[in-house]
Amino acid sequence: MKSVNRKILDRLLPQMIALRHELHMCPELANQELMTSSIVSRELKNIGLNAIPISGTGLYAVLDSGNPGKTVALRAELDALPIIEETQAPYTSKNLGKMHACGHDGHMVTLLTVAAIMVKCKDQFKGKIKFIFQPAEETGTGSLEMINSGILENPHVDAIFGFHGTHRYETNKIATKDGCLMAGNDNFIIRLKGRGGYVSSPYARNNPIYLGALILQNLETIKNKMESSAEPIIISATEFNAADKHGLIPKEVTIKGSIRAVKASTQVQIRQQIIDVVMDIVKPFDIEALVDFEERLPPLINSSRETEFVLRAARNILEENNIIHDMDTVMAPEGFATYLEKIPGSFFFIGNGLQMGTVHKADYDFNDDIIQ
Numbered sequence: 353m354k355s356v357n358r359k360i361l362d363r364l365l366p367q368m369i370a371l372r373h374e375l376h377m378c379p380e381l382a383n384q385e386l387m388t389s390s391i392v393s394r395e396l397k398n399i400g401l402n403a404i405p406i407s408g409t410g411l412y413a414v415l416d417s418g419n420p421g422k423t424v425a426l427r428a429e430l431d432a433l434p435i436i437e438e439t440q441a442p443y444t445s446k447n448l449g450k451m452h453a454c455g456h457d458g459h460m461v462t463l464l465t466v467a468a469i470m471v472k473c474k475d476q477f478k479g480k481i482k483f484i485f486q487p488a489e490e491t492g493t494g495s496l497e498m499i500n501s502g503i504l505e506n507p508h509v510d511a512i513f514g515f516h517g518t519h520r521y522e523t524n525k526i527a528t529k530d531g532c533l534m535a536g537n538d539n540f541i542i543r544l545k546g547r548g549g550y551v552s553s554p555y556a557r558n559n560p561i562y563l564g565a566l567i568l569q570n571l572e573t574i575k576n577k578m579e580s581s582a583e584p585i586i587i588s589a590t591e592f593n594a595a596d597k598h599g600l601i602p603k604e605v606t607i608k609g610s611i612r613a614v615k616a617s618t619q620v621q622i623r624q625q626i627i628d629v630v631m632d633i634v635k636p637f638d639i640e641a642l643v644d645f646e647e648r649l650p651p652l653i654n655s656s657r658e659t660e661f662v663l664r665a666a667r668n669i670l671e672e673n674n675i676i677h678d679m680d681t682v683m684a685p686e687g688f689a690t691y692l693e694k695i696p697g698s699f700f701f702i703g704n705g706l707q708m709g710t711v712h713k714a715d716y717d718f719n720d721d722i723i724q
Contacts, residue, residue, distance in 0.1 A: 360469050361724055368465050369720045373443035375457040379432030379450040382488035385409040388430045392460060392485050399468045407501040409487040414480055415470055421479025422510040428463040429456040429489035438714035454711055455517040458718030460485060465723060480507055492648045495690040504694060511658050512697035514688045519710045521703030523722055526666040527676035528700035530659045534652035535612040536619050537685035538645050542567060542630055545640040548603035558638045560605040561594045567607065570629045586612035586683055587622060612683045616650050652689035658698040
């Protein structure tokens with residue numbers, strides 16, 4: 353089967369690279385992937401698969417081997433980012449202010465290549481393969497919307513796999529780990545509301561700016577108290593807004609930030625710790641405090657059996673020194689985690705090369721050499 357697949361792949365690669373460039377030129381943001389979805393649908397039809405719409409711009413296709421067995425799902429993402437491209441590639445984005453800075457164009461094409469190969473080899477496996485093309489990965493909402501729309505049923509998915517190109521490794525590397533591969537993510541917003549007024553007023557001692565600064569210091573205290581080498585966490589303020597005029601104390605201060613943790617239970621603890629810190633600080637003052645959270649994504653937890661399957665597959669094509677089986681946990685979130693809350697599966701990274709730019713930056717480009 354390997355030699356047959358290799359011949360099919362060699363024939364497919366030139367057209368798939370051209371397809372990747374076509375997708376790269378028409379990036380679309382989350383839940384707006386109309387052209388992208390149309391192109392993927394067209395290619396699935398060319399392969400011989402029926403593209404089934406789901407969850408707005410999402411779609412999927414099922415390949416049935418005709419032999420009884422389980423169903424494996426493979427996922428790619430459709431959306432791009434609101435970034436002005438700086439790659440200087442001949443196929444640069446034609447949608448100003450939008451680009452595939454996360455490599456989803458390459459993920460889609462890789463999955464379409466797998467689908468094209470497996471259609472020609474369907475008599476050589478059992479069960480079904482569900483090819484999933486998901487919208488809105490960048491907003492963290494797409495995977496849950498797909499699940500709520502029934503993507504894991506009809507047929508029921510027994511295991512799911514996904515990958516991401518990464519600037520962290522050279523092109524012959526595959527990296528993953530059993531357990532927590534990527535951190536969970538919550539956002540927080542703290543609002544401090546006072547009376548405001550002139551700095552000479554009796555209410556100057558209730559200046560929400562001072563209390564906001566004190567809260568920022570204590571957020572770092574929470575991190576230092578809870579973090580360990582075995583369980584890294586991030587509590588990071590990303591916005592402090594207290595706009596007003598000279599000589600005036602603002603009525604309101606807003607602090608926004610992000611939480612990252614490798615355990616869902618730790619995310620819950622951090623949220624409570626932030627509430628406790630804020631309320632303790634404002635208690636002696638004439639200040640109203642409101643703390644809200646956006647619970648975005650859980651930690652991405654790879655299951656053992658499926659991760660070992662990924663590593664065995666990697667050993668079929670790479671030398672052992674190019675396989676990283678216990679990589680450090682990445683403190684960025686990933687929507688694939690939501691699938692893994694429901695069913696077993698594994699997510700892994702493929703080295704995109706150090707010269708291809710950094711993910712989520714204007715100079716990033718998916719490396720065509722890693723499609724194969």
